[in-house]
Amino acid sequence: MSKPRYYFNEGNTKADLDFTNLGFDYFPCPYRFEAIYEYGVWRARGLVENNQLELPEGSQCVHYGQQLFEGMKANTGKDGNVYAFRPYENAKRMAEGARYLQGAAVPEELFVLGIEEAIAANLPFVPPYGSGAAMYMRPFWMGIDDNIGVKPARKYLYRVFVCPVGPYFKGGFGKDVGQQFMVGAYDRAAPLGTGHIKAGGNYASSFKPGCEAKAAGFAEALYLDPTNRRYIEEIGAANFLGFKGDTLITPDSHTVLPSITRDSLMFLAHKMFDWPTECRKIPLEELAELDAAACCGTAAVITWIKRIVDGTQEWTFEFDERWQKLYDTLIGIQNGDLEDPFHWRHEIPT
Numbered sequence: 001m002s003k004p005r006y007y008f009n010e011g012n013t014k015a016d017l018d019f020t021n022l023g024f025d026y027f028p029c030p031y032r033f034e035a036i037y038e039y040g041v042w043r044a045r046g047l048v049e050n051n052q053l054e055l056p057e058g059s060q061c062v063h064y065g066q067q068l069f070e071g072m073k074a075n076t077g078k079d080g081n082v083y084a085f086r087p088y089e090n091a092k093r094m095a096e097g098a099r100y101l102q103g104a105a106v107p108e109e110l111f112v113l114g115i116e117e118a119i120a121a122n123l124p125f126v127p128p129y130g131s132g133a134a135m136y137m138r139p140f141w142m143g144i145d146d147n148i149g150v151k152p153a154r155k156y157l158y159r160v161f162v163c164p165v166g167p168y169f170k171g172g173f174g175k176d177v178g179q180q181f182m183v184g185a186y187d188r189a190a191p192l193g194t195g196h197i198k199a200g201g202n203y204a205s206s207f208k209p210g211c212e213a214k215a216a217g218f219a220e221a222l223y224l225d226p227t228n229r230r231y232i233e234e235i236g237a238a239n240f241l242g243f244k245g246d247t248l249i250t251p252d253s254h255t256v257l258p259s260i261t262r263d264s265l266m267f268l269a270h271k272m273f274d275w276p277t278e279c280r281k282i283p284l285e286e287l288a289e290l291d292a293a294a295c296c297g298t299a300a301v302i303t304w305i306k307r308i309v310d311g312t313q314e315w316t317f318e319f320d321e322r323w324q325k326l327y328d329t330l331i332g333i334q335n336g337d338l339e340d341p342f343h344w345r346h347e348i349p350t
C-alpha cells in the first residue's frame with residue numbers, strides 16, 4: 001500500500017489522545033506491518049490495516065506454542081525525531097528464539113524494517129516529547145502451517161503492531177512508588193526449557209502465579225529458580241537488580257530472559273558510573289543483606305522494590321538515589337535529552 005497520509009484540522013499534528021494519562025493498554029493504531037515466510041524466503045507484505053489475523057486452524061502457534069514476541073519502546077526526542085532503543089538487540093533475541101523453536105528466524109534488517117514502518121505509519125499516535133508516554137512496539141512471530149503433526153512449521157508470519165502506552169506499574173517511577181512482590185509458588189520455565197527466549201508459553205505459565213500475587217495485593221510474582229527453588233530469577237516480565245554495598249548485582253540463570261534494559265543498566269553502571277557489577281546466583285535469603293532492590297524491563301523501565309514477601313518471611317527496602325541516577329540516564333539517552341555514547345538510539349525514518 002502507499003505511504004499513509006494524515007490530514008489535521010487546526011494545526012494539530014497528533015491524534016486526539018490524552019497522552020499524559022495513558023495506561024499500559026492495547027490501542028488499535030491504524031497500521032501494522034506484516035511479512036510471510038514460505039518456500040524458504042521471507043516476503044515483506046508491508047502495511048496492513050486489519051488488526052485481525054486469519055490463520056490456518058492447524059497452525060503450530062495455536063496448538064504447540066510455536067510462537068515468539070518482543071516488547072520494545074520508541075520515544076519522541078526534543079528534536080522531534082522518533083528513536084527506538086537498541087532494536088537490533090531485540091532482533092537478535094527473536095532470531096535466537098526462532099532457532100530454538102526450530103523455525104525460520106526473521107532477518108535482522110526485516111525485523112527492524114517492520115518496526116520502522118509500523119511507527120512511521122502511525123506517527124500521529126506516537127506520544128509527543130515530554131508526555132511521559134512512549135510508543136510500545138510488539139513484533140511477533142508464529143508458525144502457521146496447515147498441519148496436525150507435532151513438528152515445526154514451514155510457513156511463518158512476522159507482524160508488528162504498536163500502541164502508545166504510559167507506565168506499566170501504576171504510578172510509574174518515583175521515590176514514593178516502590179512496589180511490593182510476592183514469591184510465587186510455581187515456576188514459569190523448566191530448568192533447561194524456554195525461559196531464556198520470549199516464547200508465549202512462558203507467559204501462559206506465569207498467569208497463575210501472577211494472578212495469585214495480584215489477588216493477594218502484590219504487583220506481581222517473584223520467581224525462584226526451578227531446580228532448587230532457592231535463587232532469585234526474575235519478577236513478572238522484568239529482571240531483578242539489587243545493590244549490595246557499592247555493587248549492582250543481578251541473577252545469572254539460563255531460565256531468565258536476557259533483558260535488554262538490564263544489559264543497558266549494567267553497562268551504564270560499569271562504564272559510566274564506575275560501579276562494580278556482578279551477574280551471579282542470588283539466594284533468596286541474601287535479600288536480608290541487600291541495601292536496595294529493583295526490577296527492570298522495557299515496560300517496567302526501573303521499578304524500585306519496597307517489599308518482598310515469601311510466606312511468613314519478608315524483606316523491606318528504601319528508595320535508593322542510585323535507581324534515580326540509572327533511570328534518568330537511561331530515559332535521557334532513550335529520548336535524546338542526553339548524549340548517546342554507545343549508539344543505542346535508532347532514529348526512525350519518518
Ligand SMILES: Cc1ncc(COP(=O)(O)O)c(C=O)c1O
Pocket residue numbers: 071234236237238239256257258259260261262296297298299
Ligand atoms: C520475563 C521477562 N523478563 C525480563 C524482561 C525485560 O526484558 P527487556 O528489558 O528486554 O524488555 C521481559 C520483558 O520483555 C520479560 O518478559
